[in-house]
Amino acid sequence: MKTIDELPERTAEGPVKLSDVASEARVALSTASRALSNPERVNVKTRMRVLAAAARLGYASNVAARSLRSGLSRTILVIMPPWRSRGVLDDAMRGVDAKLMSAGYSMITGSLNEDFTADHRLIDMARGGLVDGILAVANELPAGGPLPVLSARLPAVGLMIDLSAHGIPSVLTNDREAVSALTSQLIAIGRRRLAYLGAPSDNYHDVERFAGFSDSLQKEGLAPTRLEGNFDFASGERAAAGYLALEQRPDAVVCANDDMAIGFMKGVCAAGLRIPEDVAVTGFDGGEFAAYTSPGLTTLRQPAEQMGAASASLLLQLINGEDPPVFQRMIVSAILDERGSTPALGAAKR
Amino acid sequence: MKTIDELPERTAEGPVKLSDVASEARVALSTASRALSNPERVNVKTRMRVLAAAARLGYASNVAARSLRSGLSRTILVIMPPWRSRGVLDDAMRGVDAKLMSAGYSMITGSLNEDFTADHRLIDMARGGLVDGILAVANELPAGGPLPVLSARLPAVGLMIDLSAHGIPSVLTNDREAVSALTSQLIAIGRRRLAYLGAPSDNYHDVERFAGFSDSLQKEGLAPTRLEGNFDFASGERAAAGYLALEQRPDAVVCANDDMAIGFMKGVCAAGLRIPEDVAVTGFDGGEFAAYTSPGLTTLRQPAEQMGAASASLLLQLINGEDPPVFQRMIVSAILDERGSTPALGAAKR
């Protein structure tokens, strides 16, 4: 995986600008400009020199200057209703939005591509001076996600993604601990054959949650079963088929998120099993839907909106150059929302 | 309601800039600048003159110039995973994002406030030259939403909101027609006491959908019942209580969206009614979750992603100054997703 440090660094003198590229390539400023924006109007040989220089220096054109001069921003303003409460991410964004708004900041949301890499233009924005800071948010991200943009060396914060290894403070849920506690409660009420429904294991949250699950099983000397999904409804439903095919069907299934849990419930209900009598099911996230399945889904709710707000505050703090936070991870506790998909978990000790 | 035309217009000479304000207020450029950004460092009297002039001219500071000079953009780049398929809006945004991306455009998403008014900064962005066009998207918006920003007189398109009355081309679903057809089908299978679960009636979609519902009832000489909600789950559940209290309970309930339908189903199921035997329920939107309730929810699905992409194309077309579209509304047909919450609707003629 390409790490930040392999990418060209900004010099101590600040962002590299077109004039730097020009002198590096030993051409005039205007020629450098043309080489980049109207390549066909420049001698091939010179063009290559410029391009090479730009690459070597890690040049990113300053978006503000460009749009000021050209009168074109290549940017669209999308106006939407306030963030709706759907899924953790939206909840989180609501918190982010509110906080940034009240601090007088705007937000450019750049989605990653389907393969979770950052688009080229995102990187330009990050390094081209149009933004003051970066908030990387992700809950279902494989490792190696938005890193290239972080090479902008701008103040940055991770939300629901652990970037602390890169020196970027991150706001996270206590996935491992919370799942472990929940698992222990399931054991405490007598469940003995427990399964975990997870996702491809390069996902931070899956790793953590599965670890929490395993921790508790090991403590009791129980053996874990693992089912595979990919965080969406359909994969949960497919996993149900796998579950039904087991000779010794687990009597409790801990899912890595709500969506899979909901799909899973549909699958096993359709087969005539009773929830929670035959199998207890739990989710993770605490989306609004969880209260509207039948039975309702017991889940670990992430206080997403607060986490969003916290991450935004943190970022603003970094931008304003106040004393950097003493922590690298801000861990927020998930909250257990108990519903019909599990028997009463009672006062099982945490 | 404040309409576009009451707002200050840009002069034919283009956006008003600080120098215009300065001369209008009969002060130096630098003084005008200070009056706006460091008010306390300017004599009250002069300050008022400047502020008045700015207001009179409808001045909006050029964001590009400001951030170029000050080195501060007051903008945060938020990096997110690809749009997820939740709710219509997200689906729609996925289409928008893909289209804009491939055309080399970036997106600034500005949420409206909780009261559905545009934030002051949104308006600045729109009028301050940082964006080339505006896409207003909304499905649950009361009338009078994002209009002020549209005063920027930039190319604009409405998505799931009808702004055609303001000369802004809009991409819409055939709400009225689709609901009417569905209602007729319910009548065709023998339902006679039909209710509509709607939302505050200044909402475009609610108005259209209710009209479609009423159309079909009138055709058969049936009387409509109307229940009130506000588009969210909880309001659907509350509406169920109202429904249960009716002496003559309707045997079919057409809901203005999926969320209310889902909440409503939960409410009536909890009371022991059977769906669809005792009461058939339908939704609108076709979110992913509709397939995971029990029973599954019959709903009119909006092809949101395609609509999003279409609206983005349209906007780009306007920006590029190609021949403006000959239509003011692009109407897309909703698709009936038939599930367990209604008896087989069969081949009822449309």
Place this chain on the structure above:
DNA sequence: TTGAAAGCGATACCAT
């Protein structure tokens, strides 16, 4: 084909 120079609009320093 390349280079020099004139702005784009706003800010902030330095005078007054």
Place this chain on the structure above:
DNA sequence: ATGGTATCGCTTTCAA
């Protein structure tokens, strides 16, 4: 307290 002016980084004529 106010006014003049250099400057931010880049694009774009206009000459050479």
